[in-house]
Amino acid sequence: MNTRSYAAMAAKTDLVPFQFDRREIGAHDVALDILFSGICHSDIHQVNEEWGPALFPMVPGHEIAGVVTKVGSSVSKFKVGDRIGVGVFVDSCRTCDNCKAGLQQYCAESMTGTYNGLERDGKTVAMGGYSNYFVINEDYAVHIPENLPLEGVAPLLCAGITLYSPIKHWNVGPGKKVAVMGLGGLGHMGVKFSVAMGAEVTVLSHSPSKEKDALAMGAHHFVSTNDSSVFKKHEKEFDVILNTVSAELDINQYLSLLRQDGTLVVIGLPGKPYAVEVGALLNGRRSIGGSMIGGIPELQEMLDFCGNHNIVSDVEVIKADYINTAYTRTVASDVKYRFVIDTSTI
Numbered sequence: 001m002n003t004r005s006y007a008a009m010a011a012k013t014d015l016v017p018f019q020f021d022r023r024e025i026g027a028h029d030v031a032l033d034i035l036f037s038g039i040c041h042s043d044i045h046q047v048n049e050e051w052g053p054a055l056f057p058m059v060p061g062h063e064i065a066g067v068v069t070k071v072g073s074s075v076s077k078f079k080v081g082d083r084i085g086v087g088v089f090v091d092s093c094r095t096c097d098n099c100k101a102g103l104q105q106y107c108a109e110s111m112t113g114t115y116n117g118l119e120r121d122g123k124t125v126a127m128g129g130y131s132n133y134f135v136i137n138e139d140y141a142v143h144i145p146e147n148l149p150l151e152g153v154a155p156l157l158c159a160g161i162t163l164y165s166p167i168k169h170w171n172v173g174p175g176k177k178v179a180v181m182g183l184g185g186l187g188h189m190g191v192k193f194s195v196a197m198g199a200e201v202t203v204l205s206h207s208p209s210k211e212k213d214a215l216a217m218g219a220h221h222f223v224s225t226n227d228s229s230v231f232k233k234h235e236k237e238f239d240v241i242l243n244t245v246s247a248e249l250d251i252n253q254y255l256s257l258l259r260q261d262g263t264l265v266v267i268g269l270p271g272k273p274y275a276v277e278v279g280a281l282l283n284g285r286r287s288i289g290g291s292m293i294g295g296i297p298e299l300q301e302m303l304d305f306c307g308n309h310n311i312v313s314d315v316e317v318i319k320a321d322y323i324n325t326a327y328t329r330t331v332a333s334d335v336k337y338r339f340v341i342d343t344s345t346i
Contacts, residue, residue: 001031004346005131006320007057011049014324017346018057020127022135030078030138031070032086036317037129038063038154039339041185041246044327045269046116054116061129062088062114063157063340065150075138083144085303086129087157088293089113090140091120102297104140130323132346142300145307152312155185155338156303158293159313163190163242164302165294166265167197170240174198179238179257180219183210186244186267188314188337191217194242196309202238204254213336231256236284244268255280255288263287313338319345 115128195218
C-alpha cells in the first residue's frame with residue numbers, strides 16, 4: 001500500500017514529505033489508518049544519530065493511535081473499526097523466556113523497533129508512525145478504550161508505558177511516598193499514574209514555573225531543586241524516586257532522598273554515565289534500578305487502567321508541516337507536555 005509520511009532523508013536534516021510502500025497484509029496482520037502519532041524525544045535522538053548509526057530515509061514515530069481498516073484471514077484479536085494502538089516495537093523472537101512471559105521489550109534476541117531498524121526478515125526497513133497507514137501483526141498491537149480521545153492516547157504508547165511499568169514493578173501505591181524527577185513528557189505521566197495508584201507524590205523540578213501544573217495533575221507537593229538546601233530538608237523521605245530526566249546531574253543528591261530500602265529508578269537517558277558514590281547506596285541499603293517501556297500484556301493493562309481512570313497525556317496537536325518546529329521546541333522543553341501529529345495533514 002502506498003503510504004504518505006514525513007521522513008528524515010539523512011542525519012540531522014529536516015523531515016520532509018516522503019512516500020513508500022507498506023508490505024501486503026498477511027494472515028495474522030491488521031492494517032490501520034493512523035489518526036494521531038506522538039513525537040517522542042527519542043525520535044529526535046535517532047534522526048540526529050545521537051544513539052549511533054541510523055537507517056535513512058527514516059520515518060520516525062512509535063506512539064501510534066488509529067482505526068483498523070482491514071484484518072488478515074487468521075486474525076482473531078481485532079475487527080475492522082476497532083481503535084488500535086502501536087508502540088515502541090512491532091515484533092520479537094517470540095520464543096525466549098522473556099517473550100513467553102510477555103516481556104517482549106527484553107527479548108533475548110532484541111525486540112524489533114517500530115522504526116530505524118530491519119524487521120525480522122532482515123530485509124524490510126521498519127518505517128514508523130509519522131505516516132497515514134500501518135501494517136502490524138495482531139499480537140503486537142493493543143486495543144484503545146472507547147472513552148479516551150485518540151490524540152491524548154498516542155503518547156501513552158511510549159511515554160505512558162515507560163512510567164506505568166516501573167510504577168507497577170516497584171509497587172507504588174497507598175502508603176508509599178514517591179518523587180518524580182522532572183515534569184516533562186515522561187514525568188507528567190509518572191505523576192498521573194502514581195496519584196491514581198494512591199501514592200503520596202512529590203515533583204522534583206528545577207523549573208518553579210511548573211508547580212501549578214504539577215499540583216493540577218494531582219501531585220501533593222512540589223520541590224524546586226534550584227535550592228540545594230532542599231536535599232538536606234527532604235533527606236531519607238521517599239520510597240521510590242522516578243528519574244525521568246535526561247540531563248546530566250549529581251545522582252548522589254537524589255539518592256540521599258531515599259528511605260531505607262528505597263529505589264531510584266532510572267528512566268531518562270543521560271548523555272554521560274552517572275558517577276555514583278557507593279556510600280550513598282550502602283547508607284540505607286538503597287538501590288538504583290532501571291526500566292524500559294513494557295511488554296504487550298502490560299501495555300494493554302495500562303490502557304485499560306487509563307480508560308478506567310480517564311488518564312491521557314497532555315498534548316499539543318500539530319499539523320505535519322510543523323514537525324520540524326516541534327522538534328526544536330521539544331529540545332527546548334517548550335511543550336506541555338507532548339506534541340502529537342494529526343496525520344490527516346500528511
